[in-house]
Amino acid sequence: MKKSLVAAAGTAVLALALAACGGGGSGGGGGGGASAAAGTPKEGGNLVMARADEVQSLVPWVPTDNASIWTLEEIYDTLLVPKPDGHGVEASVATSWSQSADKLSWTFRLRHGVKFSNGQPLTSADVKFSLEQASKPNTPFYFIDQVIKSIGTPDPYTVVITTKQPWSPLPADMALFANSIVPKNYDGETAAQFAQHPVGSGPFALSSWVKGQSIKLVKNPHYWQPGKPYLDSVTFTVVADANTRATQIQSGQAQVDEFPAYSSISALNAANTKVGIFDSSRVDYFVMNNRKAPFTDPQVRLAVNEAIDRAALIKTVQFGYGTPAKGYMSPVLWAYAPSIAPPAYSLSASKASLAKSKYPTGFSTTITVAAGNDIQQSAAQLIQASLAQIGIKATIATLDPSALSTALQNGNFDMSFAYQTTDIVDPDEIIRFAGLYNGGSNAMYSGYNNTELETLADKADTLSSQTARQQVYDQIQEMVNQANPYAALYYSPSVYAFGADVQDFHPYPTGNYNLVGTWLSSS
Amino acid sequence: MLRYLGHRVLLLIPVVFGVITISFFLMHMSPGDPARTLLGPKASQHSVDLLRHQWGLDRGLGWQYLHFLGATVTGQLGDSFYFASPIMQLLRLRIPVTLLLMLMGAIFAVVIAVPLSVVSTTSRHSYSAAVVRGFNAVVQGMPTFFIGSMLILFLGLKAGAFPAGGYPSSGFPAQLRALILPAFTVALGMVPLLVRSLNASMTEISRSEFVAFGRAKGLDRGRVMLRYVIRNSSIAGISILGIQVAVLAGGTLVVEQVFALPGMGSLLMDAILNRDYPVVQACTLTFAILVVLIYLVTDLLYAALDPRVRQV
Numbered sequence: 001m002k003k004s005l006v007a008a009a010g011t012a013v014l015a016l017a018l019a020a021c022g023g024g025g026s027g028g029g030g031g032g033g034a035s036a037a038a039g040t041p042k043e044g045g046n047l048v049m050a051r052a053d054e055v056q057s058l059v060p061w062v063p064t065d066n067a068s069i070w071t072l073e074e075i076y077d078t079l080l081v082p083k084p085d086g087h088g089v090e091a092s093v094a095t096s097w098s099q100s101a102d103k104l105s106w107t108f109r110l111r112h113g114v115k116f117s118n119g120q121p122l123t124s125a126d127v128k129f130s131l132e133q134a135s136k137p138n139t140p141f142y143f144i145d146q147v148i149k150s151i152g153t154p155d156p157y158t159v160v161i162t163t164k165q166p167w168s169p170l171p172a173d174m175a176l177f178a179n180s181i182v183p184k185n186y187d188g189e190t191a192a193q194f195a196q197h198p199v200g201s202g203p204f205a206l207s208s209w210v211k212g213q214s215i216k217l218v219k220n221p222h223y224w225q226p227g228k229p230y231l232d233s234v235t236f237t238v239v240a241d242a243n244t245r246a247t248q249i250q251s252g253q254a255q256v257d258e259f260p261a262y263s264s265i266s267a268l269n270a271a272n273t274k275v276g277i278f279d280s281s282r283v284d285y286f287v288m289n290n291r292k293a294p295f296t297d298p299q300v301r302l303a304v305n306e307a308i309d310r311a312a313l314i315k316t317v318q319f320g321y322g323t324p325a326k327g328y329m330s331p332v333l334w335a336y337a338p339s340i341a342p343p344a345y346s347l348s349a350s351k352a353s354l355a356k357s358k359y360p361t362g363f364s365t366t367i368t369v370a371a372g373n374d375i376q377q378s379a380a381q382l383i384q385a386s387l388a389q390i391g392i393k394a395t396i397a398t399l400d401p402s403a404l405s406t407a408l409q410n411g412n413f414d415m416s417f418a419y420q421t422t423d424i425v426d427p428d429e430i431i432r433f434a435g436l437y438n439g440g441s442n443a444m445y446s447g448y449n450n451t452e453l454e455t456l457a458d459k460a461d462t463l464s465s466q467t468a469r470q471q472v473y474d475q476i477q478e479m480v481n482q483a484n485p486y487a488a489l490y491y492s493p494s495v496y497a498f499g500a501d502v503q504d505f506h507p508y509p510t511g512n513y514n515l516v517g518t519w520l521s522s523s
Numbered sequence: 524m525l526r527y528l529g530h531r532v533l534l535l536i537p538v539v540f541g542v543i544t545i546s547f548f549l550m551h552m553s554p555g556d557p558a559r560t561l562l563g564p565k566a567s568q569h570s571v572d573l574l575r576h577q578w579g580l581d582r583g584l585g586w587q588y589l590h591f592l593g594a595t596v597t598g599q600l601g602d603s604f605y606f607a608s609p610i611m612q613l614l615r616l617r618i619p620v621t622l623l624l625m626l627m628g629a630i631f632a633v634v635i636a637v638p639l640s641v642v643s644t645t646s647r648h649s650y651s652a653a654v655v656r657g658f659n660a661v662v663q664g665m666p667t668f669f670i671g672s673m674l675i676l677f678l679g680l681k682a683g684a685f686p687a688g689g690y691p692s693s694g695f696p697a698q699l700r701a702l703i704l705p706a707f708t709v710a711l712g713m714v715p716l717l718v719r720s721l722n723a724s725m726t727e728i729s730r731s732e733f734v735a736f737g738r739a740k741g742l743d744r745g746r747v748m749l750r751y752v753i754r755n756s757s758i759a760g761i762s763i764l765g766i767q768v769a770v771l772a773g774g775t776l777v778v779e780q781v782f783a784l785p786g787m788g789s790l791l792m793d794a795i796l797n798r799d800y801p802v803v804q805a806c807t808l809t810f811a812i813l814v815v816l817i818y819l820v821t822d823l824l825y826a827a828l829d830p831r832v833r834q835v
Contacts, residue, residue, distance in 0.1 A: 050783075054793075056561075056605055056606060057606070057607065062607075064561070064562060064563025064565070064566070065563075137567075137569060137570060137573065138570050138573045138574060138577075139570070140562040140563050140565065140566040140570060141565065141566075142570070143565070143566075143567060192607075195607065196608075208692075210616065210692045210785070211606060211608065211612070211613060211616065212613070212616070212617070212785050212789070212790065212793075213616070213690065213692060213785040214692065237689060237783065238783060238785070239688055239689065239783035240780045240783065240789070241668070241672075241688070241780050241781045241783070243672050243675075243781070244672070244675060244687060244688040244781055244782065244783055247675050247676060247679060247680050247687040247688070248687045248688065248689070250680055251679060251680045251683065251687050253686060253687050253688075253689065399554075400555065400796065401796060402554070402555030402556070402559075402560050402796060402797070402798050403553065403554040403555045405555065405556075405559060405560065405564065406554045406555050406556055406559065407554065409559065409564075420564075423565075433565065440564075440565050440567070441564060441565075
């Protein structure tokens, strides 16, 4: 009974862990290739998507789990949306946007004719109310909107956002799911009432929600894009076990399987099911606690980095789905610096680096992994074996995911794993989150503190030219690369399995399903 | 009888009190922060502290315990941290699924175990007992999720006779159908032990004097088996079944995960992983009450079947 419990908990926990960060997937880089559009889109049909996790909340500024975020993105609109390749934003509810001459404000012009699913028109007052809710300090993503000083609504179709300092990432911030637009004052309801019956202007509206079991969305009759969405309804079901999800796809009980197990992908690429590998911004790291000896010594950190065989990790742990990481930024974001070269895998170079450190004969340490997370367990074992060859004796310790999160936050670990995905298509969020001490994670929990990086990041936000910002971001990435606070392991793709009748299913690199264009050829 | 029942129900109180106290302290003392889990890794420490204060988690443990006891005693289970919705609503959805699964599992277990046991003890062919023993050994060795996944694959996918997991939100017949494979999986987990216990009792009782007397008087084999042997053997079997069903109360977790059933086991596991303290408390309270009631029903059945027990 115990064995099966751990295995089942494993699939569930793995899925939970995968969903813990907003907007990401589970796999490595490698462009799209969903179902090629086979003819003209047909209207109608109910798309069933089986996912491991349940939706926690559909109020834009409440949840941080992917299941909730990717569902609510179908219900609401934002001023702007990410471009399909993730390298910028494009129009949605806002048709144009521009920064003032003094760079201290951005003006957005709204589209006419956008309506909520209850028929009410969407105006600038709704945008102002929504942004104010998302900026409240007790919400998880308010740090994105912290730069906003005030919001002006000179007329019903214009929004002027004044910022505390020049801020180039603002358009990308307006594409963040937490900045979704809800009716002003929740259309007369309380926040709690609205949470049970959310109303948005997106392609779908909430029809029914059985907590922990399934959510059904139906076509929004007032949706502003003519002729869309094609689907009549979408149902998200909660199916924790990856095998059961795979069986449901094969039997037609569900049309989309979110995150099938890597080991099942070749089997699923059979006659009536297909597997789509999509870009994701996910980057995985092997983190060392820079605050504790021996990882205070830069030669030790270099030695560890040189001892990690990224290619072997990808092959074994990810079944080949992934690309070895260069810098700490994902190729999906425009600030990716392909010129960055992490230390090459070489045991002899690693031994030489260790010899130059204060611990030439090696030392004992611990790698902490999340309980039930098969991928972390396998990766830890591979790294343990590599480190043993250079004289570092690592034991693998297990903590349950919540306890591990606390340990990482408090710096109570030696070595562990962490990952991040981006919520916005501007590199500002992750340049800070993964590289800076004060970026939100203490540089991926490593405790690496380089104050010069803070100055550089602040400078980049004030520059309007993307080229100029890129130069600063290249600098930041190179400095982190030289310091080796952690080893950036690989870039992963996002994997979905779906029935052959599912057409035009193209999730964005931020994870957004973008179901507005999806259709079923069997309808 | 009424006094006996009343006495047993009163026993509920110290058991439930013990269970919820232990689970309260275990949860609150384990590392991991519900506010951080809810707000995610990108939220600031300030936001996390605000939420902890809102939930009363920054007060002393003693204060929190008394506050929790007071609320439980007055029947206020409160709201889930994670879902921000009333726990009663969640339980109302999940308890029937688990109860139905347990009931169907118990029925299937009896329906499978009794004939197997009868065949094994009475068949004149020497290989029958060996076949049943072999079946027992194989089934007992297979982990639950394997049996469940195999059933889904063969009866769900290949034969198309049953859904591959999932539980419809309405329509009782469809819901029953969705529970057939899971109940069968649960039953197979209980059958080996049941068969062994029934075999032992049946063999012993088949050799007893009253059975020999019945045969000597001319009653046919079937009648003797049904009215005397099975009925008397079931006494020990009921106790075993009762224990197994009680263990099942929290043990349906694996079956729920494999078959995507929204039951109490999954609710408790998710609540523990999310550090959703109020939901964990509500679940352990429910399980404690459930287990005590199951033992009570088992003892009543036992007394109903065996008149000798009633006179004690």
